[in-house]
Amino acid sequence: MKRLKCIISYDGSLFAGYQIQPNGRTVQEELEKALARMHKGSQVKVTASGRTDAGVHAEGQVIHFDTPLAIPGDRWPTALNSQLPKDILVRKAEIVPESFHARFSAAGKEYRYKIYQDPFRNPFKRMYSCHCPYELDLQAVEEAAGFLIGTHDFTSFCSAKTDVQDKVRTITKLEVIHCGKEIELRVAGSGFLYNMVRIIAGTLIEAGKGKVAPNDIHTILAGRDRALAGKTAPAEGLYLWEVFYGN
């Protein structure tokens, strides 16, 4: 048996999320169906770095699985892509030691959140970014973003629907990139709570609208209460961009 690590991209628009569930098409199910076809019907379990919700996209999701097939690592993308639907792509594959685990070996992740700023919504971007009809105050967004960098208790930025006890996480980067009508939030950290990036995005959008003052971020963090932060920004703007592993 060999362990394969793959970097995959997917358009989350037509998926009910990454993880297999009884109702709805999922990324995991499509991957396992493609692998079963390559393994003469035997089931191959796929493990990802983490789940993504319905409508959330991935540029660089990482998965691993074990296989008895003697296909060289660099031939796997072409082999798997020929079996996969067009909204999932295997970008890269390599044989890794058995100790590698897509989830437990991950040292950090980068997410990106795309905002499209224009009085009119754009039919071509409706599934790929969050529409904001008002012009955001980017200086306020950047200032508020700066206060989120570092190690904090992110209880206020975590969906109430979670069992996780320890809500202290470290954000190592939170950049605000502005290009034409598009604003991109680039958030990297050691780990993320459920809905954390979408709640950060929603709160930064409110900072950009003047509904939240940048300095309020301190109070929101200190309050440890989900009700203090902004709305959860919609799924379609979110991309799992990269998963980092140590050597």
Add this chain to the structure above:
Amino acid sequence: MKRLKCIISYDGSLFAGYQIQPNGRTVQEELEKALARMHKGSQVKVTASGRTDAGVHAEGQVIHFDTPLAIPGDRWPTALNSQLPKDILVRKAEIVPESFHARFSAAGKEYRYKIYQDPFRNPFKRMYSCHCPYELDLQAVEEAAGFLIGTHDFTSFCSAKTDVQDKVRTITKLEVIHCGKEIELRVAGSGFLYNMVRIIAGTLIEAGKGKVAPNDIHTILAGRDRALAGKTAPAEGLYLWEVFYGN
């Protein structure tokens, strides 16, 4: 009654085309449903500059309709957009003389055809461009494109499924724009035959692959035979970009 002219955009991915048909969701049907809601259930017939096929997009399709409502021209986009699905957008509206006709008054059109050139297909572009895994010889594409500009009998570049007798048309512009992995063909002319832009795109792609020599364009045009030109390029790369009207 007033006549309204509107410029609309739509993402053609989830439509069975522009024109109403018994099976499948169409752009015209969604427009007429939205207008019926605004007119207390009365039917309002919408006329477009022309049809687009299933999967074909529009950046600047033009429509007209007549209405008794006393809404100022510049308020129509917001009013209609609130009734339309998110894959159709009214960009601009104005009251025009009754002599204006979206189809018969049109003096010309510009189409764009998008090609995505990369060994891997891109999940995010699968519905918005034609994937080309090989690197095209752009000099050959440009040379071949140059031979199509002007007034020619385009029988070889027209679907055999057409009743139109006169197949002489004038192409006023055929530019090849290259930016990163994307190639865009910009084709403007006084009028287009059925599938003409997609057959032009398919033939230029074959020129880029070296399967058609640029000079062959003369022979293909002169032969007046659909079988001589390249394949019809897929719908997802095509955009109706702009419709031109005289003063």
